Amino acid sequence: MRAPTPLSLHDLTALTRTYAAEVAAGQHPVQEDPLHRWSRRLVADDVVDVWLISWTTDQIAELHDHAGSLGALTVVRGELVEQRWVAGRGLRSRTLHSGRGASFPLGHVHDVANTRAETAVSVHAYSPPLTAMSYYDVSPAGILRRTRTELTNEPEKAPETLSV
Numbered sequence: 001m002r003a004p005t006p007l008s009l010h011d012l013t014a015l016t017r018t019y020a021a022e023v024a025a026g027q028h029p030v031q032e033d034p035l036h037r038w039s040r041r042l043v044a045d046d047v048v049d050v051w052l053i054s055w056t057t058d059q060i061a062e063l064h065d066h067a068g069s070l071g072a073l074t075v076v077r078g079e080l081v082e083q084r085w086v087a088g089r090g091l092r093s094r095t096l097h098s099g100r101g102a103s104f105p106l107g108h109v110h111d112v113a114n115t116r117a118e119t120a121v122s123v124h125a126y127s128p129p130l131t132a133m134s135y136y137d138v139s140p141a142g143i144l145r146r147t148r149t150e151l152t153n154e155p156e157k158a159p160e161t162l163s164v
């Protein structure tokens with residue numbers, strides 16, 4: 001099957017590492033907003049979007065996929081918890097410490113949250129550029145259910161934070 005992008009998951013992970021190093025070196029200002037998660041697009045072209053995101057305490061995405069885009073992230077500082085759906089096993093949690101990353105193949109369904117007091121900062125890349133996200137819940141019987149699909153170019157979008 002032909003991939004939807006010339007970039008591989010490895011390429012995207014490397015790209016987020018490069019920009020994460022620039023962010024850590026102070027080349028890209030980071031803001032924080034406890035009410036609405038702050039993000040800024042660092043790269044926007046026909047092939048890839050790169051986003052810088054800050055996560056204050058209890059800011060969370062929502063269980064989602066990235067439609068037809070591959071993706072990757074690298075944590076610049078702080079710590080993020082990713083809950084990802086694993087077929088046959090359900091939701092699995094992993095903690096992404098500063099410097100660590102994750103990649104998102106097609107069909108990757110996950111949620112991302114900062115549960116720590118310290119604000120987390122991460123760099124995300126999507127290729128082809130993000131155009132839509134579907135959202136999911138898990139039924140009491142442990143079945144993953146798609147609840148809605150939205151056209152969006154905003155990454156890891158969430159309607160609100162846990163704390164409001």
Ligand SMILES: [Fe+2]
Binds near residue numbers: 061
């Ligand atoms: Fe995501």
